[in-house]
Amino acid sequence: MGAMPELPEVEITARSLDRHVRDAQIESALAPGVNALKTYAPPLSALEGRQILGVRRRGKHLILDVSGELALLMHLMSAGRLQLYEKRAGPRDRTSRLLLRLADGRELRLREFGSRQSAWVKLLGAGDLEADEALSTLGPEAWPDPPPLEDLLDAPRPLHALLRDQRTIAGIGRSWADEILWEARFSPYKRGSELDADEAARLRDAIVGTLGGAIAHYEEAIELPIPDKLPMPLQVHRRQGAPCPRCGSTLAAVHFEDYVIAYCPTCQTDGRVLKDRRLSRLLR
Ligand SMILES: [Zn+2]
Numbered sequence: 001m002g003a004m005p006e007l008p009e010v011e012i013t014a015r016s017l018d019r020h021v022r023d024a025q026i027e028s029a030l031a032p033g034v035n036a037l038k039t040y041a042p043p044l045s046a047l048e049g050r051q052i053l054g055v056r057r058r059g060k061h062l063i064l065d066v067s068g069e070l071a072l073l074m075h076l077m078s079a080g081r082l083q084l085y086e087k088r089a090g091p092r093d094r095t096s097r098l099l100l101r102l103a104d105g106r107e108l109r110l111r112e113f114g115s116r117q118s119a120w121v122k123l124l125g126a127g128d129l130e131a132d133e134a135l136s137t138l139g140p141e142a143w144p145d146p147p148p149l150e151d152l153l154d155a156p157r158p159l160h161a162l163l164r165d166q167r168t169i170a171g172i173g174r175s176w177a178d179e180i181l182w183e184a185r186f187s188p189y190k191r192g193s194e195l196d197a198d199e200a201a202r203l204r205d206a207i208v209g210t211l212g213g214a215i216a217h218y219e220e221a222i223e224l225p226i227p228d229k230l231p232m233p234l235q236v237h238r239r240q241g242a243p244c245p246r247c248g249s250t251l252a253a254v255h256f257e258d259y260v261i262a263y264c265p266t267c268q269t270d271g272r273v274l275k276d277r278r279l280s281r282l283l284r
Contacts, residue, residue, distance in 0.1 A: 003175050003230070003232055003234075003237075003238075004077075004078045004079070004173055004174065004175065005060065005076045005080070005081075005230070006060060006171060006172060006173040006175060006176050007057070007059070007060060007141075007142055007143055007170075007171030007172060007176065007211055008143075008176070008211050008214035008215045008218060009218070009230055009232070010057045010060050010061070010062060010076065010171075011057050011143075011215050011218075012215060012218035012219065012222055012226070013055075013057075013062060013076075013081075013082055013226050014055045014056050014057040014062055014063075015055075015219075016222065016224055016226065017055040017082065017084060017108070017224075018054055018055040018056065020084055020224060021052050021055065021084060021102065021106075021108060022052060022053070022054050022055070023051060023052065023053075024051070024052050024102045024103070024104060024106070025049065025050070025051050025052075025102065025103040025104070026047045026048060026049065026050050026051070026052065026066070026100055026101070026102060026103070027048065027049075027101045027102060027103045028047075028048055028100075028101045029044045029045070029047040029048065029098070029099065029100050029101070030044070030098070030099045030101075031044055031097065031098050031099075031121070032096050032097070032098075032099065033096065033097030033098065033110075033112070033117060033119075035117050035120075036097035036098055036110070036112075036117065036119060036120055036121050037098070037120075037121050037122075037123070038120050038121065038122050039121075039122045039123050039124065042070065042123055042125065043123075044123060046068065046070060046123065047066060047070065047072075047100070047123070050066045050067045050068050050070060051066065051067040052064055052065070052066055052067075053065040053066060053067060058135055058138065058141075058170070059135075059138045059141070059166055059170035059171050060075065060076070060166070060170070060171060060173070061073060061074065061075050061134060061135065062074045062075075062076070062082055063129070065126065069125055069126040069127065070123065070124070070125065070126060071123075071124050071125070071126045071129045072121060072122070072123055072124075073121070073122045073124060073129060073132060073134060073135070074098075074110060074119070074120070074121045074122075075119060075120050075134065076110075076112075076119050077112075077118040077119045077120070078114070078116070078118065079112055079113045079114045079116070079118075079119070080097070080110060080111065080112045080113075080118075080119035081110075081111050081112075081113075081225075081226055081228060082108065082109070082110050082111075082226065083108070083109050083111060083224075083225035083226050084106060084107070084108050084109075084224050084225050084226075085106060085107045085108075085109060085225055086105070086106055087105065087106075087107070088101060088105070088107045089107060089109065093109070093111065095111040095112055095113055096109050096110070096111055097110045097111065097112050097117070097119050097121070098110040098121050111228075113228060122134070137166070137167055138166055138167065138170040139152070139165075139166065139167050139168045139169045139170050140152070140169060140170065141169075141170050141171060142163075142169045142170060142171040142172050142207050142211060143171060143207065143208060143211040143212060143215075144208065144212065145208075146169060146204060146207060146208065148200065148201075148204065149169075149195065149200040149201075149203055149204045149207075150195060150197055150200040152168065152169060153168065153169075153192035153193075153195060153200070153203075154192060154193050154195075155168075155191075155192045155193055156191050156192070156193045157191065157192055158188060158189045158190065158191060158192075159181060159186055159187075159188060159189075159190050159191070159192055159195075159203070160177050160178075160181060160188035160189070160261055162192045163177045163180060163181070163207075164177050169207075171211070172207070172211075174237070174259050174261075175232060175234060175237045175238075176210065176211060176214070176237075177261075178234075178236050178237040178261060178262050178263065179210050179234060179235060179236055179237055180203070180206045180207050180210045180211075181206075181263065181268065182235065182236040182244075182246075182262075182263060182264055182267065182268060183206040183209065183210050184202050184203045184205070184206035185202075185267050185268055186199070186203065186268060187263070187268050187269045187274075188254070188261050188263055188268070188274070189274065213233070214232070214233055217231075217233045218230075218231075236251055236262045236263065236264065237262050238260065238262060239251050239262060240252055240253035240260065240262045244264040244266065244267060246264070246267055247264065247266045247267055249264055249265060249266035249267070250265075251263065251264055252264070252265050252273055252274070254274050254275070254276060255276055
């Protein structure tokens with residue numbers, strides 16, 4: 001299982017699928033993952049015979065626009081992939097949560113790895129899409145052109161938590177928050193309300209540059225189907241113990257129950273090693 005898909009990973013998925021399935025006709029739709037489909041009306045059969053108008057991203061969500069005023073809204077959660085195959089699945093693939101069989105013989109599969117079933121799909125009327133709470137609660141997009149951060153992040157909360165809060169700014173998760181804060185040279189615990197104008201601009205540049213750089217990397221590195229394990233160009237995240245690519249200091253980490261924040265003590269915290277917060281709820 002690869003890392004959790006965030007804005008760059010979902011963006012490249014949307015872009016590459018859009019290039020390959022735009023205008024394709026849906027022959028049938030199945031949801032073998034009993035828990036994945038979160039809506040009842042319209043029924044999945046409403047997709048039969050419809051045309052895929054495009055694939056796009058909003059925050060960490062994927063949206064398939066479909067003819068007949070329909071839209072499929074999906075969240076890959078921690079271990080989902082939306083993959084296009086030239087042939088249909090043979091013996092039933094246990095990772096499949098949603099299968100869209102295309103009239104030309106190809107198949108679009110939402111697959112999920114690991115034991116947890118948390119990826120989800122909603123089939124909505126196109127007019128109901130933006131009002132769905134998954135989208136209506138999202139903050140502005142982190143990329144390509146987020147608003148100035150001075151007001152957006154003006155809260156007495158740690159930057160690492162603010163950047164991951166989808167209601168504050170949409171698209172960033174644990175992996176890219178580590179990378180962005182390393183790029184901008186901020187402590188993960190620096191408070192949003194402590195940013196001055198120059199620092200807010202520096203952080204914004206790091207967000208746009210880091211996420212944009214990752215997307216450019218994927219454009220070069222990825223071919224369809226989107227691989228199970230994405231080649232994420234990470235420099236800091238999950239690399240604690242390795243040398244900082246910028247200064248050579250040993251990268252450090254703060255451990256939580258279910259995740260880890262990695263950082264460079266020299267570049268980001270004036271040499272201070274942050275306390276292990278495994279039992280703390282500070283960043284929740
Ligand atoms: Zn460093």
